[in-house]
Amino acid sequence: MVKGIRKPADRTRADSAPSTAESGPPHRGRDIVRAVEALAAAFRHRVRAGELGSFPVVLVLLAVWIVFQTLNENFLSPRNLSNLGVDIVGTGLIAVGIVFVLLIGEIDLSVGSISGLAAAVFAVLNVNHGVPEWLAVMVGVLVGTAAGTVQGASFAKTRVPAFVVTLAGLLAWNGLMLYILGTSGTINIDENGFVAKLTSHYFSNDAAAYGLAAVGAGLVFLASYWDRRRRRAVGMPHRSLLEIGVRTGVLAVIAFAAAYVLNRFQGLPLALLIFLVLVAGLDVVLRRTHYGRQVYALGGGVEAALRASLRVVRVQTAVLAVSGTMAAIGGLFLASRITSVSQTSGSGVLLLNAIAAAVIGGTSLFGGRGRTWSAVLGILVIESVASGMAITDTPIAVQFMITGGVLFAAVVIDSLSRRSQEAHGRA
Template sequence: MVKDMRGTAGATAAEDTASGTASPPPGRREAVARAVHDGVAFLRRKVRAGELGSLPVVLVLAVVWITFQSLNANFLSPRNLSNLSVDIVGTGLIAVGIVFVLLLGELDLSVGSISGLAAAVFAVLNVTNGVPEWLALIVAVLSGTAAGTVQGYSIARTRVPAFVITLAGLLTWNGIMLAILGSSGTVNLDENGLVAKLTSYYFTNDAVAYGVAALAAGAVFAVTDLDRRRRRAVGMPHRSLRAVVVRAGGIAVIAFTAAYLLNRFQGLPLALLIFLVLVAGLDILLRHTHYGRQVYAVGGSVDAARRASLNVTWVQTSVLAVSGTMAAIGGLFLASRITSVSQSSGTGVLLINAIAAAVIGGTSLFGGRGTTWTAVLGMLVIQSIASGMAITDTPPAAQFVITGGVLFAAVVIDALSRRSQEAHGRA
């Protein structure tokens, strides 16, 4: 009987091997099952603790892309993705500045007006008065920095909520912009000028896009591994080397796929390259420097930060200065996209979209949680919806409804995450 059973088992194994469906050894099956179980358990603990990270917005973005691709096969075409990568830059830069303010648990309502002011300053200096482009560009950006600094210092010294002072700033900077533009109201930029090329220039050599992709993956590995080594040296929880490699590998896959698609149209857009460099630089500033830790500390608790002898006035002033600077740079990119500046610059839904991008991406409204990359993800969701609506000839009203629904869901998730973190003593 035993012999028959062994014979039957051997025959079955032989048949499985012959058919190419041989199952892995029991030890390997157990290892795979254990790894899956541990992964699910880890994800469940993260969800219960309110540490969802970027998972919700990535799922939303996937749903948006799959939906519009099913409605129109051109949605994920190289041409449309290339246009999308440029369209997210202007408002995305403003949203990155908003992230800094949200990390303090505050809100900057003046970024739209500051972006219009900076564009108007550049246009009047360069086009109307003949000031060299590089000098007009510097003055325009510094005007945004100055506006943000004034607001930040006022907030820090008076301790008036930021949304009140920046609401006053919204009106003030918009009025100054209208005064600068004068009676003409519209200034057309030089289509062959430096600012116009910010959104019209493409690196047509395929090697440039692939080289940037390789640098991105290498930078992610270097920064993540350095953080792992530092944490391990002081006995703090840290990622394993395998996790670092997997993360860098995932970024490499995304980066090289994007490079391949962009090269199938016109190549790597200069606007996208500048955007990613600024976002990466500010992310390092926030998460890997003493200044960044101060920002998160003040966002976690202003009173605790003061008791820890942190210079709260400096942090609040500098954060609003960063927000104003990014708004100015974003305004120049928006002006570059349409090669003109008018009385409507910085108005409309620009402010709403910038704030929505930061929140949808995962930056907490309660302060102390978020990164610059969350603004990129949020902006991708918003602009993907706008692009999908345009390419499928959907009425604009539906775009506002869908974007509003996504924003509402992001706020609810943020509130529930905060409550879960408080229950686990993490908030």
């Protein structure tokens, strides 16, 4: 070997040896920058492919809050935001049930009447007949479940469109509610009872709100991390740890900011706590269980579901039963808010707001796409508009026009998103 010539192996070792400058913090900084750039590129790709997610509705919500805060500085006050957190619960729970129905490409027009019927059954049993409150609540909820099950079975077995079946249910359940209430018309529930306290009780200890924020962020991180491990083990696409950390961090900031605002008024509302727990639980049911996967699969088409050997009748019946159950629970919260049940319970714009909340939040009218959290975002937009209109003394007619405009925009975005997904082979 000629002297003075370095062996290739020596050159390789010399080139591969990390220097102090390259292995320190600047190197890690470049990795973070590259990861952030990758996240941004993935987001742009999803937008071009029509997978917008909750991004449009979040922008709408921020715009609504900015506009009304500009018009009245009390809009984002702790008192108003705390009241808003309670106001969204009743209709929001009904909207969560609507999400289940929309996921299979159908619609339920009876949820308003079922909510009024369940509240009427509870009030008559508890107030007029002295039935223990807990038992009256259970009967009221079971009435909603039974009504939804009857409608679901009728729709699934007769193949009559769901909107026709539930339209008949809207009339029938409303008539039954009027019959149960009788000539009294209005029944006032006990203001010191459990149902009344659903929307009037607050956890004044600051630890309650902050604890819920911490637990929520922690559960989101653990669920995302577990999902990453499961997908990585079978070679499926998965999120990076940095993306999971960023998502969890953003959620934690929002959650702790909300907790701080709530604690500046009366603390964490019991109604909001129950709402979030139910929404999170049903989200797990939809995304982590065999039943939930069947619901999404059915949204792709009945014929395809039958060929995949899915129990279509059972799933369709169960979906309408869930919708009826959530409508009944929502009806009890609505009755709790005004501490009474009357012949107008479940009527008015309740049905329209519940459907609009699900659609505005991002649940597709074509089926197969949406989450329970969609209802939360949607009802936040609707109730924020209503609260802003009230605090600025704007006529109710303007509120309807704004809500209708937002709903129309959501439907257009849904349609365009679906077309984009079809063009990219994702629908």
